[in-house]
Amino acid sequence: MSMPETNKRKNLDALRVYAPSRGNLAIDSEALPYTRVAEPTHEVKPRRRPALVPAKKKPASKKRSIAQAAKENNVFYKLVAVACVLAVALALIVMLSGYNSISAAQRELNELSRRVAGMESMVEKTNVEYLFSIDAASSHEAANIAGMTYPVTGGAGN
Numbered sequence: 001m002s003m004p005e006t007n008k009r010k011n012l013d014a015l016r017v018y019a020p021s022r023g024n025l026a027i028d029s030e031a032l033p034y035t036r037v038a039e040p041t042h043e044v045k046p047r048r049r050p051a052l053v054p055a056k057k058k059p060a061s062k063k064r065s066i067a068q069a070a071k072e073n074n075v076f077y078k079l080v081a082v083a084c085v086l087a088v089a090l091a092l093i094v095m096l097s098g099y100n101s102i103s104a105a106q107r108e109l110n111e112l113s114r115r116v117a118g119m120e121s122m123v124e125k126t127n128v129e130y131l132f133s134i135d136a137a138s139s140h141e142a143a144n145i146a147g148m149t150y151p152v153t154g155g156a157g158n
Contacts, residue, residue, distance in 0.1 A: 070076065
């Protein structure tokens with residue numbers, strides 16, 4: 001009795017190592033169909049590790065000065081690089097703070113412009129009301145012409 005195809009596939013998937021190809025199965029490939037590896041046509045030599053060469057020993061020196069150590073380790077160039085990075089960072093900070101102050105001033109200017117525009121519209125409305133208003137003398141004449149009179153003192157019971 002043979003196993004169903006799905007069970008064979010599950011068993012093969014459990015045997016795979018690394019990439020899912022038939023060449024990377026953990027069992028002998030001769031036992032599985034269609035998985036034979038071609039035999040090499042030429043003799044394969046095993047790889048050899050390169051011979052390790054011992055590192056050269058530095059001659060023992062007595063004491064090095066700080067200047068000599070700095071010269072050997074190129075400290076000057078490292079300090080210059082760090083100083084350049086810090087200078088660029090400082091320039092960016094100064095530039096951003098300048099933009100911040102410029103935007104704050106622009107915001108204040110916009111607010112003042114809005115207030116000035118509001119006051120100008122109020123002045124314009126007041127001027128229009130003044131131009132269309134009438135003085136007391138002309139209103140008195142208009143009331144007399146219309147037959148309006150002042151009330152008489154003495155009561156309403158007459």
